[in-house]
Amino acid sequence: MNKKWWKEAVVYQVYPRSFKDSNNDGIGDLRGIIEKIDHLDQLGVDAVWLNPVYKSPNDDNGYDISDYQAIMDEFGTVEDLEELMELLHQRNIKLIMDLVLNHSSDEHQWFKESRQSKDNPYRDYYIWRDGKNGGPPNNWKAFFGGSAWKYDQKTDQYYLHLFSPKQPDLNWENPKVREEIYEMINWWLEKGVDGFRLDVINLISKDQRFPDGKKEGLAGHEYFANGPRVHEFIKEMAANTFNKYEAMTVGETPFVDKEEAIKFVKEEREEFSMVIPFEHLEFDRKEGWDKITDWDLTELKDLMSEWQYKLQENNGWTSLYFCNHDQPRIVSRYGDDGKYRKESAKMLGTMLHTLRGTPFIYQGEEIGMTNISFDSLTDFDDIETRGYIKELQEKDQLTQKEILEIANYRTRDNARTPMHWNDSKYAGFSESEPWLKMNSNYPEINVEKDLSSDDSVFKYYQKMISLRKKYPVFAYGKYDILLEADQNIYAYQRQGEQNNLLVLLNFSENDADYDLNDQLEIKQAELILNNYQKEADFELKSSLRPYEARVYLY
Ligand code: ISL
Ligand code: CA
Numbered sequence: 001m002n003k004k005w006w007k008e009a010v011v012y013q014v015y016p017r018s019f020k021d022s023n024n025d026g027i028g029d030l031r032g033i034i035e036k037i038d039h040l041d042q043l044g045v046d047a048v049w050l051n052p053v054y055k056s057p058n059d060d061n062g063y064d065i066s067d068y069q070a071i072m073d074e075f076g077t078v079e080d081l082e083e084l085m086e087l088l089h090q091r092n093i094k095l096i097m098d099l100v101l102n103h104s105s106d107e108h109q110w111f112k113e114s115r116q117s118k119d120n121p122y123r124d125y126y127i128w129r130d131g132k133n134g135g136p137p138n139n140w141k142a143f144f145g146g147s148a149w150k151y152d153q154k155t156d157q158y159y160l161h162l163f164s165p166k167q168p169d170l171n172w173e174n175p176k177v178r179e180e181i182y183e184m185i186n187w188w189l190e191k192g193v194d195g196f197r198l199d200v201i202n203l204i205s206k207d208q209r210f211p212d213g214k215k216e217g218l219a220g221h222e223y224f225a226n227g228p229r230v231h232e233f234i235k236e237m238a239a240n241t242f243n244k245y246e247a248m249t250v251g252e253t254p255f256v257d258k259e260e261a262i263k264f265v266k267e268e269r270e271e272f273s274m275v276i277p278f279e280h281l282e283f284d285r286k287e288g289w290d291k292i293t294d295w296d297l298t299e300l301k302d303l304m305s306e307w308q309y310k311l312q313e314n315n316g317w318t319s320l321y322f323c324n325h326d327q328p329r330i331v332s333r334y335g336d337d338g339k340y341r342k343e344s345a346k347m348l349g350t351m352l353h354t355l356r357g358t359p360f361i362y363q364g365e366e367i368g369m370t371n372i373s374f375d376s377l378t379d380f381d382d383i384e385t386r387g388y389i390k391e392l393q394e395k396d397q398l399t400q401k402e403i404l405e406i407a408n409y410r411t412r413d414n415a416r417t418p419m420h421w422n423d424s425k426y427a428g429f430s431e432s433e434p435w436l437k438m439n440s441n442y443p444e445i446n447v448e449k450d451l452s453s454d455d456s457v458f459k460y461y462q463k464m465i466s467l468r469k470k471y472p473v474f475a476y477g478k479y480d481i482l483l484e485a486d487q488n489i490y491a492y493q494r495q496g497e498q499n500n501l502l503v504l505l506n507f508s509e510n511d512a513d514y515d516l517n518d519q520l521e522i523k524q525a526e527l528i529l530n531n532y533q534k535e536a537d538f539e540l541k542s543s544l545r546p547y548e549a550r551v552y553l554y
Pocket of ligand 1: 060063100163200252254325326327
């Protein structure tokens with residue numbers, strides 16, 4: 001096992017639009033992040049990943065880029081970004097940028113040219129096809145609803161957009177596109193950026209026959225996810241860019257299971273440092289976005305275990321996360337955002353920081369922020385939610401109230417509400433009305449409050465992060481599951497060179513008994529982390545309190 005800084009790191013994700021607004025226009029910005037570096041430093045994180053900050057008309061909040069080498073007007077300037085990077089580096093915090101390479105904005109110069117004529121030099125920068133039988137070229141569906149093809153009158157052809165029509169897919173088959181992309185990446189690397197998170201990077205190679213999709217789920221995904229040339233393209237890109245700088249790379253990879261994951265992250269293959277898995281966040285949406293399903297802890301345990309074993313056996317690495325800008329708040333999903341909010345937030349955090357991989361904390365998770373509840377369907381900003389609402393209204397099987405309930409549970413806006421810094425109006429995020437509604441619970445849940453209390457979620461995260469730094473077993477220890485069939489407790493050990501860890505996590509709101517006598521022979525162990533004030537002695541047979549998390553060192 002090779003040691004790497006990013007295997008020992010904890011990454012903090014900043015969604016710039018909602019982190020801190022420095023000039024009171026209601027929108028978070030780069031100077032706002034600069035103002036809050038102390039918060040990151042205090043928490044103890046090693047790297048910051050910024051969601052896209054490039055020039056963009058914001059059809060999908062920055063994931064539609066119109067200029068890869070300029071900063072969005074509302075966020076600031078390239079100089080602000082350089083200053084932020086410099087200040088982070090002074091505190092030994094690395095900077096990870098987001099790279100959106102599967103698509104650009106339709107307002108990018110390349111696309112403006114491309115749509116002009118069939119013989120424009122930029123035509124093949126995008127994917128254009130003739131229609132079929134008066135409709136689109138095939139049945140592929142877009143992630144945000146509807147067909148993945150949009151008709152363009154000017155040249156009487158369709159272009160492919162796997163996301164919104166304002167996000168046309170780039171044509172990676174064209175070597176000129178690849179060269180331009182590599183040049184742009186190197187421009188950022190030369191500035192000193194330490195790594196990248198690569199948006200939906202496993203979608204860049206499409207089956208060039210463009211057949212109709214036949215599998216269940218998003219139509220066509222078997223032809224555009226993990227496509228024929230995906231590894232060839234990634235190897236070429238890595239060799240020409242990241243690997244020359246030893247940059248950290250995080251591939252965002254929907255439709256990837258543990259077998260596919262290995263192909264991206266097995267160290268010898270020199271593709272990515274790690275991937276962003278999805279399967280562990282799909283338990284409550286197995287029957288689709290519009291149906292909330294019950295889920296079972298043993299399923300989650302099995303899945304986590306399979307990934308853990310597969311990766312450690314194959315010398316591969318992964319990111320560990322529950323929250324990001326696309327996911328509702330985890331404490332409202334797998335935890336309890338009422339009575340046991342603090343306990344369950346800490347317990348879920350413990351899982352992320354004690355498995356084998358690199359933990360990613362999403363802003364607000366470190367204070368246990370919860371989902372929001374909008375009163376009206378018009379409150380939603382998220383383009384994905386608006387797409388689904390439209391589809392559901394057209395299907396006409398659910399009442400407006402039912403649609404509102406589902407949208408509130410699912411919406412990516414849950415993660416995107418402004419950060420809670422204190423209990424003043426607009427929570428210290430801004431002095432003007434924010435771009436998205438605030439969660440009304442900010443007077444109870446905010447950073448200032450957490451800093452002044454000993455048993456806060458923040459203080460617990462701080463401790464967890466410092467423990468990871470102190471004991472290499474957190475990063476490098478071998479994973480083994482315990483109490484495999486237990487329905488309430490997720491238990492595992494990590495075996496390291498100097499020490500071992502025993503992790504016990506109660507996912508239920510009741511006390512849960514356990515007996516490890518058959519599985520372990522430990523007499524003494526030190527409790528190094530516990531989310532209850534009154535600490536428990538070490539015993540192989542005992543009971544956990546509601547949402548209790550314990551980490552023992554031995
Ligand atoms: O967010 C999702 C589930 O709620 C996915 O459908 C999501 O769109 C997918 O995981 C890809 O996400 C990434 O690319 C999108 C962008 O909207 C997301 O914010 C980004 O993380 C298109 O660039
Ligand atoms: Ca601002």
